[in-house]
Amino acid sequence: MDITFRCDPALFDVLPRPIPGSAALPEWLRKMAPRMPSDVHQRSIRTVKQCPPFVDAMMHGFLILLPCDVTVGAGQFTWNWELPALGMKHHPRAPISFHVPEQIAGTPFAHENASIIKFNSFWTVELDPNWSLMAVHPINRADLPFRLITGVVDSDRFHDVGINFPAVWSDKNFSGVLPKGTPIAQCYPVPREAPTLVFEAMSDDKMRRYDDLASKIMAAPGVYRQQHRSKRVTP
Template identity: 55%
Template sequence: MKIVFRCDPALADHLPRPVAAGDALPDWLRRMPVTARSELTGQAVRTVKQCPPFVEAMRTGFLMPLPCDVRVEAGRFEWDWQIPGPSVREHPRAPLAFHVPAQLSGMPGHDPRHAAIKFNSFWTIELEPGWSLFATHPANREDLPFRTLTGLVHADLFNDAGINFPALWTEPDFSGVLPKGLPVVQCFAVPREPAELVFESLDASRAAGYSALVQAVMAEPGVYRKRFRPRRPRG
């Protein structure tokens, strides 16, 4: 899968590039202990840092970064981003825009008193034929003060303009800076051809495999990581 990103030539030296998600894991995950004492059992248990599916979700796809620092104070968003004027007509210049509250009327979790923010994209994204772009909130990033809404764009066809990413602001009391490079959305290329759903009962062989695998997982930590996790290519 080749994914092509393009930007306004006047801004090429001023924009952080989209990054492979595995190259931008959050610091809290790196600092997280691999075991912690459980108050329920009184014993040390493995944390989600040792759960490959949890971490792999955070390592998959790519992240779109915030292009500059954004200061947030009492619900007010400000930035001081000194960039050249874009050379392409109709191109955004601000890192953020907004959706009026009425556009999300009836959506659970939306406060009708507040507008939704919209992260403007400064990169176009082109996928190979037959593939679409699944865009969602960065996986397991509950530390972020917003919740990016999920969308699917047919980016093999729609790729002449940037894709903007709406989000609900979830921490009204937040005061601070959203730093340049902060991931605002995580994206995956997904095949547009619908999957065929097949339903079967476990035969004797599959039933034996089920029991053996569950016993192995319960008996020894790291079975999934050692036996079922593909090696990631270096490069």
């Protein structure tokens, strides 16, 4: 699949471009130890750094990046971003805007004095026919001071303007700079056709295969990674 990103010509060499998830693994993952001593197990055990599903999820799809530094403090968001003249009169110029709290009233996101921000988009995204775009909080990134609100957009049809990404500002104690290039949304194409759910009782052969694989997993580490994991091809 080709995923086509477009922006105002005046911004083409200004904006940070969306990047594959594999290109933005956080520093804490790079620095964390692959094994740690466990009081429960009385031995060293593998950390999530050696868990392929954990890491592969973070490498999935592509990331939309914050286009400029945003300073946060005392409940205020400020930025100093000089943009050239743009070719479209309704195009945003601010990196973020805001929603009123009433828009999430009755949801688990709502709490007293919640700040509902909206990351404005400067790229349009076009997908192949019959595919939609799933946008989620950057996967396993609980370190970020906001939580993106998940959404799906039919980007094979809706691609003439950018997608904006709403989020709840979750870290009320955060004070400092959210730097340019911070991942704000992790996105990946999903088929719009609903899957068919099939349910079966295991056959004798499937039960034997279950026990065989389970015994291999219990006997030694790395079975999934070495024998079943598909090699990721990165751009």
